[in-house]
Amino acid sequence: MGEASIPANVIAIADLRYRAAVPSIPATLRPASGLLTDSQGRPLRDLRISVTDRCNFRCSYCMPKDVFDRDYAFLPQSSLLSFEEITRLATVFVSHGVQKIRLTGGEPLLRRHLETLVALLAQLRTPHGRPLDLTLTTNGSLLARKADALRHAGLRRVTVSLDSLDDAVFRRMNDVDFPVTDVLAGIDAALAAGLGPIKVNMVVKRGTNDGEIVPMARHFRERYGSRIVLRFIEYMDVGNTNGWRMEHVLPSADVIEQLGTVFPLEPLGAQAPGETAQRWRYLDGGGEIGVISSVTQAFCRDCNRARLSTEGRLYLCLFASQGHDLRHLLREAGASDAELTGAIAEVWTGRADRYSELRGRGIAQAGSGGRKVEMHYIGG
Secondary structure, eight states: OOGGGSOTTOOOGGGGSSEEEOOOOOSSOOOOOSOOBOTTSOBOOEEEEEOOSOOSOOOTTTSOTTTSSTTOOOOOGGGSOOHHHHHHHHHHHHHTTOOEEEEESSOGGGSTTHHHHHHHHHTOBOTTSOBOEEEEEEOSTTHHHHHHHHHHHTOOEEEEEOOOSSHHHHHHHHSSOOOHHHHHHHHHHHHHHTOOSEEEEEEEBTTTTGGGHHHHHHHHHHHHGGGEEEEEEEOOOOSSSSOOOGGGBOOHHHHHHHHHTTSOEEEEOOSSTTOOSEEEEETTSSOEEEEEOTTTSOOGGGOOEEEEOTTSEEESSTTOSEEEEHHHHHHTSOOOHHHHHHHHHHHHHTOOOOHHHHHHTTOSOOSSSSOOOOHHHHOO
């Protein structure tokens, strides 16, 4: 049975892979103040929206091919939030204080007519009347052909995932034999379209691509200078399928040490509260780099991010095992905007997630138990 032919009253098996509770609607509905905080005093400032659970790469740390093969049951089209539903929910999140929206996947550029959603979200304004910081994370494979349309629709910036400049290493890591030159062409197209400064994210896995740290830094600083910020991400234990082991993690401190022997560096302060990357600048003025150290230097205490999955489940942590079913409120419960506002406020104010911090203390499971959600399902 094809995706389009699934009847509305049939729940696809793919919908049942993760636990989700239906949020309660409070008896007393209060308007959003824009100052919502969780149980740890963390504000809600950043919303990451997954627009598809599909990807055209099969990177081992995210969607290993032996699990996500041709028989894997991805979500049917009828289960995905429509662009109008996404925009309605985003409007509520903005009223609660969200200032930045990042579109993710899977690979978000696989979602047809994505520029239509970008245009809708670009019209939103914060309670103070400011436009959102509207961004997108992509593997870059389709960026060369999509960059102009995305910029014209209102996208401000892009982040590109790129784990190696060595074509053999890159093809091995994406596991679909995709050439690195096409991703680099996408980066150039994005810069030409005005989607900069661009961030390039490199997941560093010890024994796989750690030999690419210095070549990546040299390439991007010499070719692009301050127009691109390269960020090195510690290999994380997201989901349940990537075979994560601590021995594969190269600590960010080691990355900085490697780079510092070639390009002297000095630390920079954070640009915004809740920023995930620690910033460093080249002493010779050649731009800056960042390191994201979720494993060895957890930043849970400042985390201000919520994640909305492809079919409308709200997750409060990248390592969560349970979501909150906002799609049910939209479609089955017929909730009003005021009721959605109240329900989302109830969920966020009860948030206590701090998985990485507790992992660092040797506590095995910081969530409520069960299977952790996969990265391709809620984005990074």
